[in-house]
Amino acid sequence: KHEGRNTYRLFRTEMNAHDGRQLALESALRDTVESGEGLAVHYQPLVNRDSGEVEGAEALLRWHHPEFGDVSPGVFIPMAERSGLIIPLGRRVMEKVAEQLGEWRLAGLSPPRVAVNLSAGQFWQGGLVEQVRELFQQHDLPPGQIGFELTESVLLDRQQEAVGLLTDLRELGCRIAIDDFGTGYSSLSYLQDLPLTTLKVDRSFIQRLTGDEGERRGSAAIVAAVTGLAQELGLRVVAEGVETEEQLQALARYPVTLIQGYLTGRPVDAATFESRYLGCRVG
Ligand code: C2E
Numbered sequence: 001k002h003e004g005r006n007t008y009r010l011f012r013t014e015m016n017a018h019d020g021r022q023l024a025l026e027s028a029l030r031d032t033v034e035s036g037e038g039l040a041v042h043y044q045p046l047v048n049r050d051s052g053e054v055e056g057a058e059a060l061l062r063w064h065h066p067e068f069g070d071v072s073p074g075v076f077i078p079m080a081e082r083s084g085l086i087i088p089l090g091r092r093v094m095e096k097v098a099e100q101l102g103e104w105r106l107a108g109l110s111p112p113r114v115a116v117n118l119s120a121g122q123f124w125q126g127g128l129v130e131q132v133r134e135l136f137q138q139h140d141l142p143p144g145q146i147g148f149e150l151t152e153s154v155l156l157d158r159q160q161e162a163v164g165l166l167t168d169l170r171e172l173g174c175r176i177a178i179d180d181f182g183t184g185y186s187s188l189s190y191l192q193d194l195p196l197t198t199l200k201v202d203r204s205f206i207q208r209l210t211g212d213e214g215e216r217r218g219s220a221a222i223v224a225a226v227t228g229l230a231q232e233l234g235l236r237v238v239a240e241g242v243e244t245e246e247q248l249q250a251l252a253r254y255p256v257t258l259i260q261g262y263l264t265g266r267p268v269d270a271a272t273f274e275s276r277y278l279g280c281r282v283g
Pocket residue numbers: 044059060061072073074077090093117118119149179180203240241242243260261262263267
């Protein structure tokens with residue numbers, strides 16, 4: 001009992017230090033969102049498995065703070081979601097992406113479609129469709145130049161309303177991907193009910209495809225089922241988090257359209273993405 005109490009006290013102290021850092025981080029994030037300083041969007045290629053061509057990219061937000069250094073999205077995105085900062089932050093991401101795509105196109109380059117991650121707060125904020133439409137106009141982007149990635153949990157809470165919103169986005173040509181597929185709800189019926197285009201098989205399944213014997217069998221069954229289902233429904237399949245040749249080999253037997261992972265390309269800043277993947281100018 002006595003020991004228990006000491007442990008408790010220690011735990012409290014750590015909690016307080018942790019809370020203090022969280023508060024400081026959150027306040028720093030608030031300033032950053034206002035000024036826009038220290039925020040950058042990186043781009044990770046999505047590569048067509050058969051042709052090897054870069055058919056798309058995912059926009060991934062990066063935050064560098066003078067005091068805290070590089071803060072991982074795994075830390076600051078959940079924080080932004082809890083505090084509501086995700087709405088202005090997400091708007092900045094979309095603006096940056098639209099601006100960058102417009103710039104590339106003006107320079108005579110042909111950037112691929114870029115997918116932006118949407119948190120629940122952003123998706124349900126109201127005015128999202130108008131925001132997207134305006135950005136397309138402002139930067140003279142062709143329909144569908146920007147698309148979106150959402151997780152199941154965002155959509156399934158209010159599925160009827162989601163259909164309406166997604167339909168509006170689809171009318172702007174936007175592709176809609178279900179992110180981290182397989183890690184959320186187990187219901188599959190929504191795949192048929194929502195106007196989706198793409199299914200992203202979560203990294204955890206890809207990684208376990210080359211794990212030990214037991215893992216391998218289980219995840220192979222899941223990947224087979226999920227990719228087969230997607231194919232039947234006419235959805236494109238992205239394999240997320242492919243890191244090794246061995247994993248790529250293991251995927252060979254499944255109907256996967258696109259590969260995204262460190263093997264085919266890490267997320268890189270816009271200038272690097274341009275020189276690496278948008279090489280030659282048109283005309
Ligand atoms: P996500 O949407 O699932 O993004 C994919 C994550 O996997 C990225 O992490 C990416 O860097 C990482 N990744 C890609 N290939 C590989 C691989 O081969 N191996 C491994 N181990 N990882 C790989 P990142 O950039 O740290 O982002 C983490 C999460 O933060 C994202 O997960 C997404 O949920 C969220 N996020 C990032 N940017 C934004 C944003 O602009 N808006 C919102 N709402 N969320 C964002």
